[in-house]
Amino acid sequence: MTSDQPLRVELKTLHLTEPFRIAHGVSTERQVLRLHWGDAVGEAPFVPYYGENPQETLRWVQGLAWSGSPVPEAGPRAGRLALDVLWHDAVGKQRGLPLWKLWELDATKLPPACRSFSIPTDLEAFAEKVRETHRQFRVLKLKLGSGNAEFDEAIAAKAREAAPQATIFADANGGWSVEVAAAIIPKLARYGLAFVEQPLHHSGGVAAWRELRQVMPHSPLPIYADESAQSSNDAHALSGLVDGVNVKLLKSGSLKEAREMIHTARVLKMRVLLGCMIESSIGVTAAAHLAPLADLVDLDGHLYVADDDYCGVKFGSAGEVVLPEGPGLGVAES
Structure with a gap:
């Protein structure tokens, strides 16, 4: 072309x-x-x-x-x-055709979408934000890895108190050592979290994940990899060490490789979280076309942007993903 x-x-x-x-x-x-x-x-x-x-x-x-x-x-x-x-x-x-139709995906079978919260500074204000957000989104993602394990646990406790019925998971963005992860993950399980994402820093490589499994052979919570899972090859390397992977376009480098990574994860019996970076609706919507292939969608990066100049993927009254029907990405200037 x-x-x-x-x-x-x-x-x-x-x-x-x-x-x-x-x-x-x-x-x-x-x-x-x-x-x-x-x-x-x-x-x-x-x-x-x-x-x-x-x-x-x-x-x-x-x-x-x-x-x-x-x-x-x-x-x-x-x-x-x-x-x-x-x-x-x-x-x-x-x-x-929109990409999801071009790929012959079924938009009637879309996974739930989550809304993320960055590490708070005021737990009471955070709790109010959680309550308000949960009125639309049934799945909530907590950013942990604050540098204070007790505060990380307090964030999870406050979120659960504010949204007793929500599905909640945590993302430490590699903010814990193996020792801290092994100590805090059982504590987080008390608050009914669905899973923990990227507890260890990606610089530790596969060896760090092996060490975590050695000190915590039976994790009370499923563990997903994000920064450590950049490609299909990484997913293979992490097989048996993690329960799921976060697939993002920037990590994969292309839509084709993202689809391949999802396929690889399925073969390896891993769950798939479809994620994004903080970006405009253009980039988030591009990723959203892969939503029918995922188990859970974390595509709210554009909602943090004050001056997003495009519109595309939307979320319904219950936080469900609404894919665009327009051709290509299906985005338009707003």
């Missing part, structure tokens, strides 16, 4: 509705790479822990003279993903 239309490239700064606190640090804004090609659009976010330079990525894309050809296999992660999303949007528009 080629075109003589010029590729337009820009870096865009997204401002957040509030400071977003996780174990990696605190963010008040994020940058994304935004591409336009005719009426097609693509986007990929820059995430601090990948260490990619936005300006270098911008120059890399500008130097490609891209016109619909296959996405290069080598190059900056965000640049390659933005091109891949752009290409899929263009193909879907050309064929007049």
Whole structure:
């Protein structure tokens, strides 16, 4: 698929509705790479822990003279993903179908969506936010890894108190050591959590996961990998050590590889959480087209963006995913 239309490239700064606190640090804004090609659009976010330079990525894309050809296999992660999303949007528009229909997926069988909370500073204000959010979303995700295990447990306790009927899971973003994880996970089980995501820092590799299983051979809660599961190969390496994986487009690098990672997880009997980064509705909606393949959806990154200039995937009154019907990504400027 080629075109003589010029590729337009820009870096865009997204401002957040509030400071977003996780174990990696605190963010008040994020940058994304935004591409336009005719009426097609693509986007990929820059995430601090990948260490990619936005300006270098911008120059890399500008130097490609891209016109619909296959996405290069080598190059900056965000640049390659933005091109891949752009290409899929263009193909879907050309064929007049949203991606999920192009892939022949069943949008009547969508998993529940969750709403995430960053690490709070005021537990009472946090509890009120949990109560308010639970009126729509039945599944809630808690960011832990605050550096204080007792405070992490207090966050879980306060969330359960505020939403007794909610399905709640926790994400430590690698904020615990093996020793802390083995000590706190049984305590978190008291609050009826569904699972714990990425308790260990990804820099520890598979060895850290093996060590956790040695000191806690029978975890009272299922354990999912996020930062440690970047690809299908990582899923294979973690087989028998984790119960599920979080699949994200930026980690996979393309929609095709994300689908392959989901398939690999299924073969390995792992559960699949479909996630995203903090990004606009363009990137989140691109991921949402894979929702019929997942067990749970964590696609609320755009809801933290104060100046999201696109609309796409939506959530119903019970927090259910509503996929777009428009062709390609199905996004539109808002």
